[in-house]
Amino acid sequence: MHFSFIEIVSAFMVLFAVIDIIGAIPILVDLKKKGGEIKALKASVVALVVLIGFTFLGEKLLGLFGVDISSFAIAGSFILFIMGVEMALGIEIIKYDGPSGVSIVPIAFPLVAGAGSFTSVVALRAEYALENIIAALVLNLFIVYLVLRSTSIVERFLGEGGIHILRKVFGIILLAISVKLFMTNVAVSIRTLIPMIKEVL
Template sequence: MEAFEHFSIKEIVTCFMVLFAVIDIIGSIPIIVSLKQKFGHIESEKASIVAGILMIVFLFVGKTILNFIGVDVNSFAIAGAFVIFIIALEMILGIQIQRHTEAKAASIVPIAFPLIAGAGTLTTTLSLKAQYHDINIIFGIILNTIFVYIVLKSANWIERKIGEGTLKVVEKVFGIILLAISIKLFTANFAELVQTYIHF
């Protein structure tokens, strides 16, 4: 199959790591636990599947939307790099620039959207398209969807076993990784934009 010609374990791992850091499901465990206590039940399967579908759909439809409004993928990827940069700063410095809206129900909203497949995640998904092959991004999304499902199912147990301190350390480590990736994403797409304008 043509799609599998570009199959790359290295790209899948990179896409998985980027999305994992942006989704920050580990850092969201306290929110998930709070929602479970408030509503009694979280529809883990439905929330995970809907979030995965949202990311995959946006991966393909997002470019069409951009073309319609006259924005190229490289410019969008640079904008995405800034979003990822801000998310990384939040994770590293322990600050909150974007505010989470209060949950009304522990269902598709707010678990699938905006907690998992929020603006930052969707922007990142499309930004990855500028640098990696679709098949590898899809695998990265699927792996994250599976991981999200596992975390949603066992959020209480994870919080008890890992502890808040360890969760904070994990969050900061992924924040640094995310910061480096955002800079790489910016420089690569900025270089392509410059080359495009030089040729014009």
């Protein structure tokens, strides 16, 4: 093993920006109100396991089902779009009444372990040593755990009015992110299909 402080910091910064758990705080507060208790440790551990698993097996696993990264990202964009609609319009589409509440879906996936973070770990593998990527993932998920544990404090600090405003604003932002994710990966899929169509013709 060859741990590199520079590589760990670099990979950490990339993943921190992609996961953006700080920016997701209004979403977490909204999910908590609709789905009950957020199990911070459970969500963080599940997301970490999924991301580490994807680091090792992601492309091969998706390949078994004939699914590429772009198609996976498009599917994730639909979930984010529905969440954005819920927040912006104040309606409920997804029911969070299972035994895991909101901890697994949508917090562990796709908010934390989502299309963006999946794509990032695959890209990072081409540049950094595997042990440094895993170390960066562990550090990021520790921060995710701390943020998830703090949602009640944030909720009390913002108050009902503050939460309502942030819910609408971040709902629109989430809609924009989901549309961008969809359009970017549809474009990638089309560019991949064009040579195949030309060969057939």
